[in-house]
Amino acid sequence: MRVATGALSHETSTFTPVPTTRESYEARQGFLRGDEILTHFRGANTPIGGFIAGADAHGFELIPTICAEPHPSGPTPRALFDEILDELLDGIAAAGAIDGVLLELHGAMVAEGVDDGEGHILEAVRRLVGPAVPIVAQLDIHSNISHRMVAIADVLIGRETYPEVDMAARGRECADVLQRILGEGLRPEMALCQLPMAWGMNQVTAHPPMRQAIEYLHQIEARPGIVCASIATCFPLADIPDMGASVYVVADCDRALAQACADELGAWIFERRADWQLAMPTTADLLPAAAAAGSHPVIFADRNDNTGGGSPGDSTGMLQAFLEADLEDACVLYIVDPEVIAICQAAGVGAVLDLDVGGKSSPLQGAPCRMRAEVVALSDGAFRYDGPM
Structure with missing residues (x-):
């Protein structure tokens, strides 16, 4: 056939x-x-x-x-x-x-x-x-x-x-x-x-x-x-x-x-x-509960800026909430920012840079966050998906 x-x-x-x-x-x-x-x-x-x-x-x-x-x-x-x-x-x-x-x-x-x-x-x-x-x-x-x-x-x-x-x-x-x-x-x-x-x-x-x-x-x-x-x-x-x-x-x-x-x-x-519905609290609402959980990591997901659904991926809302809470052991994965990526690629691993991160695609995504960051790794992001996840 x-x-x-x-x-x-x-x-x-x-x-x-x-x-x-x-x-x-x-x-x-x-x-x-x-x-x-x-x-x-x-x-x-x-x-x-x-x-x-x-x-x-x-x-x-x-x-x-x-x-x-x-x-x-x-x-x-x-x-x-x-x-x-x-x-x-x-x-x-x-x-x-x-x-x-x-x-x-x-x-x-x-x-x-x-x-x-x-x-x-x-x-x-x-x-x-x-x-x-x-x-x-x-x-x-x-x-x-x-x-x-x-x-x-x-x-x-x-x-x-x-x-x-x-x-x-x-x-x-x-x-x-x-x-x-x-x-x-x-x-x-x-x-x-x-x-x-x-x-x-x-x-x-x-x-x-x-x-x-x-x-x-x-x-x-x-x-x-x-x-x-x-x-x-x-x-x-x-x-x-x-x-x-x-x-x-x-x-x-x-x-x-x-x-x-x-x-x-x-x-x-x-x-x-x-x-099929779930309550959607804000990041600020959940931070106290996360701190008191006693078990880590605690994972936050920004459903409103899901790149897997076509969103820009450069919302700074969660990042800003983490910064305002002065968290010492937290990370945000990921923020889509081609401008920042180009700067980091040019600077190379080990560079320490002052950057305006995120918030560039639309006013709805929040203002860019001013950050000092170290470039720790560079990648093209390509990988083969053979499952299960």
């Missing part, structure tokens, strides 16, 4: 000042083409790593196209989005006759003028390959799932861990389901239950209450006729019509069953909507 594969995956914040450019796509080996995709991802804990493992197991000839995965940031300019999508389509077309398509998408991509990035991508791929070629896609748990996506793809499979450690496992599951379609006569029918709810911060799947949601998900997957099921906790930093949590379920030749199961789990989640 000949299977085309590729990735066009971006978590898009429509609120961030961080732009998305061609350089965003090319940075950090973020844009790969052809066979270098297979070399780069073989054995890695990534969706494509899972596709490769599944292809090896099932004897697929996996035909790589492109892998475009910029870091989370703002909407992709429309011309750039069209250019990259065209390159994906050209790669699939160049593969010739194919039996299936395995795609890594995100589920929260927005381009200028395109609120539903994944729906647009899937529609373009479907138009190219026709109705008879199965399209199976792997998605992030933080997805905004549209009815358009569900109508076009044969199967969508979302990750079910947070922190996300099951990328390769879900990619392998995609390949396994594709094998069932191509070799065993599986006829997938997919249904979606969208919820009028933005999931809060209570999402860690190893702990209650989120663990119970995943256990319920697995109970549904074990039912006769069910192929797979997924929960999307949503990506709330996207101001689009389909933003919100959802459940999507695939059944074998039984859309009514898929819809009933999606609605059942969706209702269970919505009834417990208060469970």
